[in-house]
Amino acid sequence: MSQSLKHGSYLRTTNPLNKWIGIRFTNCLPFLRFLLVGVLNTFIGMGLMLLLKNGLEWSYWQATFTGNTVGASVSFLLNRRFTFRSQVPIMVGASKFIFIVLASYFVSFSLSHSLTKMLNSADIYLRFMDLDNIAIFLGSIIYTITNFFGQKLFVFKENKNCSS
Template identity: 40%
Template sequence: MNLIISTFENFLKPTNSFIRFLLVGIVNTGIGLSIIFLLMNGIGLNFWMSTFIGNTCGAVISYILNRNFTFKSSKSLEASGLRFVAIIVISYFGAYGLSHLIWSGILNHTSLILVTNKEASVFFGACFYTLMNYFGQKYFVFNKTR
């Protein structure tokens, strides 16, 4: 029981990288999702262009804040930049592709639709994207050399 309590306390510490990552994520997700929905619903761009542009804007903010605040990395821009882009691209296509596939199938077979399959795909894709992105950045982009 003490191990569980200790683990929980450590997780909630403000120095925990996942908590910092989530705080940064609130900022870049708010900006990114606002751009996505503006482009998709306001301007009429398609799902892929809207999510790509919105996530690109969020990614720039994410890189700057995660490099300096979340992981406090001293790695050069060259060393971390290309890896960051690779993780973002893998996370983007993996998360949004999976979410779009899942929600297109689910919402096409239900009669009670509160949101469109595109909107559900965006929200759930953002969740998948966050998890994939965190682990990629922590262990591949900004990992501490031992």
Template identity: 35%
Template sequence: MKKINSTFIKFAIVGVVNTIVGMSIMFISYNVLHLGYWLSSFLNFSMASILSFFLNKNITFQSKGNTGTKAIRFALNIAICYLVAYGMAKPFTMWLLKGQPVKIQENIAMLIGLGIFSILNYFGQKLIVFK
């Protein structure tokens, strides 16, 4: 139980760093650069995922072995979690906040997507990528 708790705490700390970096990229891309929902959220996870891979591999899960294989599994995990999380978050939020301005709906959808992504990503990394 202690290993699970310390792993989760390390994952959470790495996640805070990634969240700050990723959300900055995402919300600046969307609200300042006007790049749209999908491109802004994609840029977030592309950039933050590179940082996340190295921090989680070396610090959180202290994983040794073939970095190339782990990187491929990591990229697949990120892609699946991203598509599921943001694919669910947008239609749900648009339905939930129907009648609100699209900018508000999409900003809230990105926050909800981030929460769903974080949960899915933790289990994917723990059980598949760095097992």
């Protein structure tokens, strides 16, 4: 039997690949958990936004702010424990969370509202969806991305001071 065919020798050739894949997958887990929590938040927050905007005829800003506030409350609790598994004290995390949520909200929904107004001024008519509803969907996508990075890098970032 040649040296390269000894029992178990084939594992050494794939070990670096396994490590590389494992590191990449482990780094993706918080974002995947964040997206899972986001699905629940979408049903709650966006569902409420659309209900308030279309069903109760609230204004765009009232509907998106109210729906986002309710979704954000659920998001904080689930992301703190499930997504980031954070030990950051609730009061410290909550104040940072509110800041990030408000910043993400105003940036995302202002940008999406402006972009859809540009669509309207370009005489692009979408018969299947109201421009405010398009702005809600677009704003939600931008919000998800900005909110994830704000929470990961600012709200639930653990201090890595180890004494080992």
